Amino acid sequence: MSEDADLTGRVAVVTGGASGIGRATCLLLARRGARVAVVDLDRDGGAAVATEIAAEGGEALFFPADVSRSEDCGSVVGETERALGPIGVLVNAAGVIHRGSALETTDEDWERLMAVNVGAAFRMARAVLPGMIARGRGAVVNVASGWGLVGGPRAAAYCASKGAVVQLTRALAIDHGPDGVRVTCVCPGDTDTPMLRQEARELGEDEAAFLAGAADRPLGRVGCPEEVAEAIAWLAGEGASFVTGTCLVVDGGGLA
Numbered sequence: 001m002s003e004d005a006d007l008t009g010r011v012a013v014v015t016g017g018a019s020g021i022g023r024a025t026c027l028l029l030a031r032r033g034a035r036v037a038v039v040d041l042d043r044d045g046g047a048a049v050a051t052e053i054a055a056e057g058g059e060a061l062f063f064p065a066d067v068s069r070s071e072d073c074g075s076v077v078g079e080t081e082r083a084l085g086p087i088g089v090l091v092n093a094a095g096v097i098h099r100g101s102a103l104e105t106t107d108e109d110w111e112r113l114m115a116v117n118v119g120a121a122f123r124m125a126r127a128v129l130p131g132m133i134a135r136g137r138g139a140v141v142n143v144a145s146g147w148g149l150v151g152g153p154r155a156a157a158y159c160a161s162k163g164a165v166v167q168l169t170r171a172l173a174i175d176h177g178p179d180g181v182r183v184t185c186v187c188p189g190d191t192d193t194p195m196l197r198q199e200a201r202e203l204g205e206d207e208a209a210f211l212a213g214a215a216d217r218p219l220g221r222v223g224c225p226e227e228v229a230e231a232i233a234w235l236a237g238e239g240a241s242f243v244t245g246t247c248l249v250v251d252g253g254g255l256a
């Protein structure tokens with residue numbers, strides 16, 4: 001491991017840490033030396049990730065929370081700082097999807113996607129920023145999507161929410177760069193997680209056929225959550241010390 005990738009002694013909060021990209025990020029950041037707060041709605045999944053990290057000799061605590069709620073975001077930040085120390089890294093990976101055109105999207109679908117995908121990233125950032133600003137140091141990494149940069153079919157609310165995450169990233173980076181806080185995002189392409197398989201079900205498509213279609217990109221396959229986690233860990237670490245306000249596309253060349 002290069003010294004730049006070393007996160008020893010840093011405290012990282014990862015939302016959506018029970019599954020997929022968030023889970024892989026928790027495991028990787030812990031292997032790089034971070035003390036990790038695993039945050040998720042899913043109590044069993046979140047606790048299992050914290051146990052897995054401990055079994056590898058790392059340090060992690062699970063905090064059950066609904067990060068679309070401001071009260072939960074405030075509690076997670078307070079409890080993490082009391083238990084693990086000042087937060088140096090926030091990764092906003094919690095997310096939900098709904099596959100449908102605008103005509104196939106209810107008010108409830110729209111509000112849920114906005115509340116989790118962009119609302120939670122905003123609320124968690126707002127909760128960690130005062131401490132990071134006081135210490136003059138911090139890194140926030142948002143998990144947006146390739147569909148935050150280009151549109152996609154039957155995903156109106158999802159594309160809108162992810163475009164908003166990209167713009168939130170840029171605006172936060174501008175406001176808090178002078179405070180020593182870097183804010184970046186990753187834009188993954190199709191990545192093999194429970195969410196991707198849920199999309200196949202929502203579209204009424206055969207799962208294997210859907211995954212094969214998603215592999216149609218220059219590298220000829222979908223991504224693994226671990227590959228997205230590598231990009232997140234780099235953005236969170238000192239190797240990215242001059243990187244802020246940027247979107248790192250991790251998609252096997254799909255957008256190319």
Ligand SMILES: NC(=O)c1ccc[n+]([C@@H]2O[C@H](COP(=O)([O-])OP(=O)(O)OC[C@H]3O[C@@H](n4cnc5c(N)ncnc54)[C@H](O)[C@@H]3O)[C@@H](O)[C@H]2O)c1
Pocket residue numbers: 015016017018019020021022039040041042045065066067068092093094095096116120143144145146187188189190191192193194195196
């Ligand atoms: N899988 C892909 O192909 C893909 C592609 C681009 C972007 N993304 C984004 O990556 C992120 C992670 O997705 P994933 O594929 O790992 O999905 P996933 O479904 O495996 O994991 C998402 C996690 O977020 C948690 N979560 C949802 N709502 C929450 C809330 N209100 N509070 C706390 N936790 C909550 C879920 O319980 C789950 O553990 C999401 O933001 C997603 O939009 C995924």
